Amino acid sequence: xENVEQHPSTLSVQEGDSAVIxxxxxxxxxxxxxxxxxxxxxxxxLIIDIRSNVGEKKDQRIAVTLNKTAKHFxxxxxxxxxxxxxxxxxxxxxxxxxxxxxxxxxxxxxx
Amino acid sequence: EAGVAQSPRYKxxxxxxxxxxxxxxxxGHATLYWYQQILGQGPKLLIQxxxxxxxxxxxxxxxxxxxxxxxxxxxxxKxxxxxxxxxxxxxxxxxxATGGTGELFFGEGSRLTxx
Numbered sequence: 001x002e003n004v005e006q007h008p009s010t011l012s013v014q015e016g017d018s019a020v021i022x023x024x025x026x027x028x029x030x031x032x033x034x035x036x037x038x039x040x041x042x043x044x045x046l047i048i049d050i051r052s053n054v055g056e057k058k059d060q061r062i063a064v065t066l067n068k069t070a071k072h073f074x075x076x077x078x079x080x081x082x083x084x085x086x087x088x089x090x091x092x093x094x095x096x097x098x099x100x101x102x103x104x105x106x107x108x109x110x111x
Numbered sequence: 112e113a114g115v116a117q118s119p120r121y122k123x124x125x126x127x128x129x130x131x132x133x134x135x136x137x138x139g140h141a142t143l144y145w146y147q148q149i150l151g152q153g154p155k156l157l158i159q160x161x162x163x164x165x166x167x168x169x170x171x172x173x174x175x176x177x178x179x180x181x182x183x184x185x186x187x188x189k190x191x192x193x194x195x196x197x198x199x200x201x202x203x204x205x206x207x208a209t210g211g212t213g214e215l216f217f218g219e220g221s222r223l224t225x226x
Contacts, residue, residue, distance in 0.1 A: 006153075034214070043115070043202055043217030044154065089153050098167055099215065101153030 002027040004092050006102030014110055019077045021105045023090035026071070030092040033066060033073045034099070038087045047088075048075070080109045113137065115218035117203050123224045129191035132221045136184070136205030142166075143180055144215065145188050146202040154202055160186065190223075198225045 003026040013019050025033075031052040036044035050057045050064045050073065057064050063076040073092075077084055090102040116135040124130050136143050142161050146154035157176065159166040162183040171178065175194070180186040190197055200220040206213045 004153075036217075041219065043204070043219050044215075045217065046214050049214070091153075098156045098159065101155070103153050104151070 002030055002092055002094055002097060002100040004090060004100050004102040006090050006105055008105060009103065010106045010108070012108045012110065013080055015080060015082060017080055019080055019084070019107055019109075021075045021088055021090070021107075022072065023074070023092075023102050024070075024072050025092040025100075027092070027094050027097075028068075028071065029094045030097075031095055032093040032099075033064070034091050035062075035064060035075050036089045036091065036101075038089065038104075040086075044089055077107075080107075082109050082111050085109045115203055115205055115216055117201075117218035117221050119221055120219065121222050121224075123226065124193055126195055126225050127192040129189065130193060130223060131190075132188045132201050132203075132223075134186045134188070134203030134218060136186070136203070137207075137216055140205035140207050140216070141183070142206040142208065142213075143186050144204040144206070145178055145186070146204065146217075148200045148202055148220070150199070157188070157201075193223075193225045195225050198223055 006023045034049035037047045038044040061078045066073045087104045089104050091099045093099045144159050145157045148154045157171045158168040158178045160180040163180045178188045200222045202220045204215040204217045
């Protein structure tokens with residue numbers, strides 16, 4: 001089955017800097033890659049997703065890139081703000097399988 | 112639009128006791144999921160319903176966990192008897208799409224502590 005590895009487990013940046021979180025997946029058939037943000041005491045919330053027919057997707061300060069050959073995908077947050085502080089999860093899903101989450105990255109943005 | 116509702120938010124029980132969690136998905140969402148999130152880990156799927164039928168329960172410890180979704184709307188997840196390792200947040204999610212596709216909308220979760 002699918003396995004997703006996420007790095008780093010913690011990330012601390014200064015406000016205004018960029019943050020990058022990377023994930024690798026094992027099942028080459030996976031075709032859907034969402035990113036979720038989880039604030040303390042809340043459930044995960046989808047912030048951006050990408051499908052395997054696209055290499056990059058951007059939404060304001062957030063972008064996701066996908067390298068199908070290497071089975072890597074990454075989340076890029078530019079101009080970070082304190083409210084970006086949260087736990088971020090990547091996930092991957094094969095066409096007929098379930099969504100598999102990475103272990104999470106705790107992002108701290110220092111003012 | 113109301114989100115996914117879960118209760119209780121917090122529950123503390125002794126090992127070997129039982130507990131039940133309730134979930135009300137977003138209106139009209141056919142697919143409902145229960146995830147277990149252990150501290151410091153990503154959510155792990157326990158069971159997926161489409162309407163009131165089970166799609167995937169391969170990772171549900173069926174000797175102690177059970178779940179039902181009567182009438183294809185609300186769902187309950189029960190643990191009996193609880194073990195220490197069941198301490199986790201139990202997240203319910205729903206999706207408009209069927210077949211495991213589409214965005215998942217999560218509730219705020221039910222935090223279980225087993226002493």
